[in-house]
Amino acid sequence: MDTKLEEFLNVMGEAERAGGRVLHELTELAKSLVLRELLKKVGHDEGYYASELAAHVRRLGGAPSNKTGDFVEKVRAVGDFRAKLELLNRGQRWVIRKIEEQLPSIADAELNAFLVVMAKGHHVNIGALDDALKEGLA
Numbered sequence: 001m002d003t004k005l006e007e008f009l010n011v012m013g014e015a016e017r018a019g020g021r022v023l024h025e026l027t028e029l030a031k032s033l034v035l036r037e038l039l040k041k042v043g044h045d046e047g048y049y050a051s052e053l054a055a056h057v058r059r060l061g062g063a064p065s066n067k068t069g070d071f072v073e074k075v076r077a078v079g080d081f082r083a084k085l086e087l088l089n090r091g092q093r094w095v096i097r098k099i100e101e102q103l104p105s106i107a108d109a110e111l112n113a114f115l116v117v118m119a120k121g122h123h124v125n126i127g128a129l130d131d132a133l134k135e136g137l138a
Contacts, residue, residue, distance in 0.1 A: 001060040006060075008102055012049075012053050013057070015094075018070070019043075020050060022071060022091075025075075025076075026039050026084060027043060029081055035132050042128070042129065045121055045125060049121070052118075059110075060111070075091075082133065085132075093126065095118075099119045103115060
């Protein structure tokens, strides 16, 4: 497996694990039941993406990382709940940007298709969380 691709996929997996942990913590803090359900759904997506990224690394002959990115501590350092959610969406946008930067260089069709779907899923989740923020659920 190409070292740069393995590193990219592992960084993405670490980011997804961090996002999942953040979402678990934010779900516990959410006052709105609607927001709580939304955060659980987005957290589920993060777990799915992390698992699939690791599976692709293995399939392509690499060694998947089991680390969690430092994003968890960044969100914990923010005092305001709404600001934590806004930072979460900035993190989601970062993941999309990194995927879009790498897609043209990814020749493996299966991995490329997965990353396209993963980026689209992040777009959907960002939109849903933006809507929740506009509706005052946070």
